[in-house]
Amino acid sequence: MSFSPTDDENFNSSFEIGSLSKNYEYNPFIQDEDTESEKEDLPRLLLMGLRGSGKTSIQKVVFQKMSPNETLFIGSNNSILKDVVNNSAFVNFQICDFPGHFNFTGIDDIESIFQGCESLIFVIDAQDAIASALNRLHSVVTKAYKVNSNIKFEVFIHKIDGLTEDTKMETQREIHQRANDDLVESGLEQKIYISYHLTSIYDHSIFEAFSRVVQKMIPQYATLENFLNIIISTSGIEKAFLFDVKTKIYVATDSSPVDVQSYELCCDMIDVIIDLSNIYGMGEDQDLMNDPAFDDKSSSLIKLNNGTILYLREVCSFLALVCILREDNFEKQRIIDYNFMILRKGIHRLFELKDKEKDSIPSSKSSSLL
Incomplete structure (x- = not known):
């Protein structure tokens, strides 16, 4: 394992992405402190x-780096909990x-919940009775669709650890079939599409599922792919995977199928890199958890x-x-490094254009229940 800078001036070009300036210094990934209105x-x-069902445990493990075993001590959530995830221009919501x-029944301004929503994740406990969960899923999905037909619906069939492979597949088939039957009865089977994911906080499946959710929220995903x-x-x-290092979510990958074992290996590698960076690269003013020593070297x-x-x-911090x-194939490292x-630079350029487009559109404010 090595940590070393790369001298890209000596490499021979193998491909180019767009027309890029040699003096390009823009870095859209360094986030300024957001004002409340920007948030x-x-x-x-929406979770x-x-x-x-495990909603709060999922959020704590994926976005707050809580150990899965520590989630056993999390109490029930009695209010709407909001958190801003803004690690980079890719993972920013x-x-x-x-x-x-x-309960949505007594909400007058239900539009304020679903307007501006990109994705709705509904978590179902795979080890519990699913009838009540399916009833709630149908109620939530139909209400959300009436307000915002662009919402992407995701179902996490959660807590699959400990279940046999046959039981996992059977549970997924049952949930998929019964949820689809409910949509058929409502006449919405051709309008609402729901994606299903088998997840557990005790392995990489929850990170892989969130990766697919986040990818759908990135308008530039096709370009990154x-x-x-x-x-x-x-x-x-x-x-090849493009990883958000802090969460181990891969925000993009090439078009070939994702092998779960390969993804897990890459996740484990990132853990090793961050651990070693924190040990050998820590500066006096760096915070071990929030400011890892991960830089352009x-x-x-x-x-x-x-x-x-x-x-x-490294692409950015x-x-x-x-x-x-x-x-x-690694004998061609110099070509690989130049292409990287x-x-x-192509990724930086892509989001420079994105930010310019965003700045040209005036922000609209609306009242929000959240």
């Missing part, structure tokens, strides 16, 4: 489900955790005993490109 304008992700007993397709095709790479190479290499390069390739430099 309210962020895309909103819902019955009491005890407001997450609202609703209590399990929340194309960038990664180009770099793997020109560099002999088998798989950070890179890592791990060789596995099956001839596979994991290669990590909270983003990293993690590649999986064969050891024989072009990729990084």
Whole structure:
């Protein structure tokens, strides 16, 4: 494993992304302190489900780095909990955790809940009776769709740890079928699409599921995927992930299928990198949890005993490109590193244009229940 800077001036170009200035210094990933009004304008992700389904534990583990075992001591949530997740220009939204007993019936201004909502995650406890959960799911989904037809609906079939593979698949099929039957009865089966994910906070499945949710919230995802397709095709790479380092959510990957074991290996690699960076790269003013020593000099190479290499390069303080390739193909490291430099500049350029477009659109304010 090594942490070393790369001199990209000596490499031969293998591909280019757009027309990029050599003196390009823009960094959209460094976030300024948001004002309260700016936070309210962020895309909103709603986390819902019955009491005890595991909603708050999911948020704590994924976004606040709580140990899964510590979630056993979390009490019931009796109010709407709001949190801003703004690690980078990719992972930048407001997450609202609703209590399990929340009732929409007496809400006059229900539009204020679902307007501005990008994604709604409904959590179902796979180890509990699902009839009540399915009734609530249908009620929430239909109300939300009437207010905002652009919401992306996700169901986390949660707490699958301890269940056999057959039981997991059977539970998913039952929930999918019964939820779809409810939509058919309402005449909405052609209008509402729900994605289903098997999740647990005791393995990487919850991070993989949130990765897919967040990717749908990124308008530029197709461009990012194309960038990664180009770099793997020109560099002999088998798989590439663009990771939000703080959460281990991959905000983009190439178009080839994601192998769960490969994703888990990449997550484990990031944990090692952050641990070593904190040990050997800490400055006097750095905070171990909130300001990891992960900068533009950070890179890592791990060789596995099956001839596979994991290669990590920093994109910004909270983003990293993690590649999986064969050891024989790593002989072209200089080309890989140069292509990475072009990729990084392309990503920065992409979000420079995004921010300019955002600044040109006047923000609109509306009353909000949240």
